[in-house]
Structures are given as C-alpha cells and as structure tokens.
Amino acid sequence: MKLKVLPILSAGSCKFLENWLTLAFLSFNMNSSVLQEHPASGSQNMGQTRSKPEEEDDSAVLVAQEEDFKESKRVRARVNDREVVIFYHDGKYNALDLRCYHAGGPLHLGEIEDIGGQTCVICPWHKYKIALATGEGLYEGSDPQDPKETMWFSKGVKQRIHKVMVRNGGVYVKLSDTRIQCESDYYTSKTFDEDNNMLGS
Numbered sequence: 001m002k003l004k005v006l007p008i009l010s011a012g013s014c015k016f017l018e019n020w021l022t023l024a025f026l027s028f029n030m031n032s033s034v035l036q037e038h039p040a041s042g043s044q045n046m047g048q049t050r051s052k053p054e055e056e057d058d059s060a061v062l063v064a065q066e067e068d069f070k071e072s073k074r075v076r077a078r079v080n081d082r083e084v085v086i087f088y089h090d091g092k093y094n095a096l097d098l099r100c101y102h103a104g105g106p107l108h109l110g111e112i113e114d115i116g117g118q119t120c121v122i123c124p125w126h127k128y129k130i131a132l133a134t135g136e137g138l139y140e141g142s143d144p145q146d147p148k149e150t151m152w153f154s155k156g157v158k159q160r161i162h163k164v165m166v167r168n169g170g171v172y173v174k175l176s177d178t179r180i181q182c183e184s185d186y187y188t189s190k191t192f193d194e195d196n197n198m199l200g201s
C-alpha cells in the first residue's frame with residue numbers, strides 16, 4: 001500500500017498562513033456586524049414589526065360604560081354583527097356569545113353561580129353550566145374512585161368567549177378569532193322570539 005506524504009510547511013509559510021487566516025476572520029466579522037446593523041437588513045425589520053400594545057388596539061368596540069353594569073351586572077351588545085353578553089362578577093368582566101351553544105338559549109337571562117370552583121352562567125332553557133372565564137361546558141359526574149362522590153367535569157370549550165378591556169370608564173369588547181370554530185357559532189346568526197324579553201340595552 002502506498003502512503004501519501006503531506007508536504008511539511010516551513011516556519012515562514014506557517015507565519016504567512018496564520019496572518020492570512022487572521023485577516024480572513026476579521027473581514028468575516030466586520031461583514032457580519034454590518035449586516036446586523038444595516039437598517040434594511042431582515043433582522044432590523046423584524047424588530048420594527050412588533051405587535052401593537054393592547055391600548056392601541058383599534059379593533060375593540062365600545063359596548064358600555066362601567067356604570068351600566070351597576071344594576072343587572074350584565075350588558076347585552078352587538079359587536080360587528082355578533083350578539084354578545086358581558087357579565088360583571090366579583091370585580092371581573094367576561095364576554096361570551098349571547099346564545100347558548102346547546103340550543104341557542106339567552107345566556108344574558110341566566111343566573112351566575114360558582115360551580116366546581118368556577119364562576120358559571122346557568123342557561124335558563126335547559127340549565128347547562130358554562131364557565132365565564134373559559135367558555136367550557138361543565139357537567140356533574142361521579143368520581144370513578146368513589147362512585148358516591150359527584151364531581152364537576154369539563155366538556156371542553158363550547159361557548160365562544162371574547163376579550164374585555166376597560167379604558168377611562170368605557171367597556172370594550174374585542175371578538176375572538178372566529179376562524180377557529182366553536183359550537184356557539186351556529187347560533188350567532190339566528191333570530192329568536194325570546195329576544196323580546198331580553199334584559200339590557
């Protein structure tokens with residue numbers, strides 16, 4: 001078998017190679033920093049496209065004043081053609097689609113109760129329980145470990161919730177992203193006779 005012998009560099013050529021590598025390294029670093037700082041570079045543009053702070057969000061709609069919640073603790077509103085109800089309970093606002101995901105019951109007429117550690121609205125039609133903060137449907141079942149004990153379980157998010165903001169005494173609602181479907185969506189375009197008995201504005 002033939003061995004290939006690599007040429008051995010002299011001390012002078014080693015020094016030349018070392019200098020050349022140092023220059024190449026410095027040149028690469030300078031170019032990199034120019035790219036990072038150039039205003040037209042991608043990274044700079046990415047930094048400029050930060051999302052707007054919440055208070056600058058102009059897609060939120062003014063639905064009521066805080067004082068409107070004093071008596072009934074709830075307000076019915078229409079936001080971009082969607083019927084919503086806003087509840088005020090224990091110092092917090094929560095907005096949901098107004099029509100119950102089960103069969104379109106009027107949630108703004110429902111009682112508010114704490115169930116299984118969650119504040120819920122009880123639909124007046126068939127008593128379904130819906131958590132205000134998450135839109136989850138709750139049901140009572142027995143604990144498999146102890147069948148005599150009943151517990152509250154979640155059916156998952158069934159009722160669409162929306163974001164509520166308060167600015168200078170005004171209550172604003174921003175609709176959630178409707179591209180992600182929710183069961184209550186079906187009833188948002190329906191008209192019911194019960195509308196005539198509704199509370200709120």
Ligand code: FES
Binds near residue numbers: 101102104105126127
């Ligand atoms: S419509 Fe709400 S529980 Fe049936």
